Amino acid sequence: MKSKKEIIVLVIIILVLSLYLLFNKSNRSLYKLPGLKTIALNKISRIEISKRGPAIILKKGEDGRWSISPEGYRADSDMVKNMLDVIGRLKLTALVSEARDYGRYGLDNDNKIVVKAWAGNKLKREFEIGKTASTYRHTFVKIAGDYRVYHARGNFRDTFDKTVSDLRDKEVLSFELADIQEIDIKTPKKSITFLKKEVTGGKGKGPLNTASEAIWQTPDGKKADESRIHRLLSSLSDLRCENFIEGRNKKAFTNAIYTIRLKGIKEYSLSIFAKKKGSQGYPAISSGSAYPFIISAWRAERIMK
Secondary structure, three states: OHHHHHHHHHHHHHHHHHHHHHHHHHHHOOOOOOOOOOOOHHHOOEEEEEOOOOOEEEEEOOOOOEEEEOOOEEEOHHHHHHHHHHHHOOOEEEEEEOOOOHHHHOOOOOOOEEEEEEEOOEEEEEEEEEEEOOOOOEEEEEEOOOOOEEEEEOOOHHHHOOOHHHHEOOEEEEOOHHHOOEEEEEOOOOEEEEEEEEEEOOOOOOOOOOOEEEEEEOOOOOEOOHHHHHHHHHHHHEEEOOEEOOOOOHHHOOOOOEEEEEEOOOEEEEEEOOOOOOOOEEEEEEOOOOOOEEEEHHHHHHHHO
16 A cells, blocks of 8 residues: 555656646747848948947948948958958847846946948848856847847957947058068168169079079168068058047158158158157058057067167
């Protein structure tokens, strides 16, 4: 009799557990994640990012380059690419909350980042970005027209949490090293010129030797230090600034403490001006930027050395 009672109790426990598991399974399947279609990245022509203050608007030109409106500043292509990757491939992975407690997820009005993307005149995607989830592999988001909070795949809040200054293309000088044939350097106290010259017969033996090499020398034939010339050109060939100087144009800068001109297929120039007391960098202008900018002190001093 006792064994029968034990069997009945065991059967009841099994039934209760089965019903519990079935009930919870049903609960988990009561919601369905919104299906977000992948957007072709080359179709997106405008991105709007807003957080409290005025929205930042990025527009793609006919040449495929992105700019910041209304100023027309060039946008950093890598930063825009990262944004497009998130916008085009946004994927929701789980429903997090239906409680409308948005502050908990960084989706309240003071903290959320609203992103809108257009293809021509058609709004293709609109969503709100909150905090990074504790997994660091997901971000809390809301989709336009949906009050619920979701996990989206990826840690991407920082990708959109940018200012206009952050998004500007910081490249201020760019050229191919092999194109440069002449270097002119000028300071208030002296100036010097270096010319690239092809020397034939510098290597090998015998009258039929036609090997040649490029050397740098001064106009009077004195050979320059090749390694220092290479370091100088390398530091200038992909020069990026720290930030741009607002409220002043290039004409406002005179009496450079260092000017370098590079001649090749095109002519390039960089002028560096005296550093203000307490400043972390040197004001400068270049042929590669329409705006004056700041070069970090260590970079400017390395160039001038």
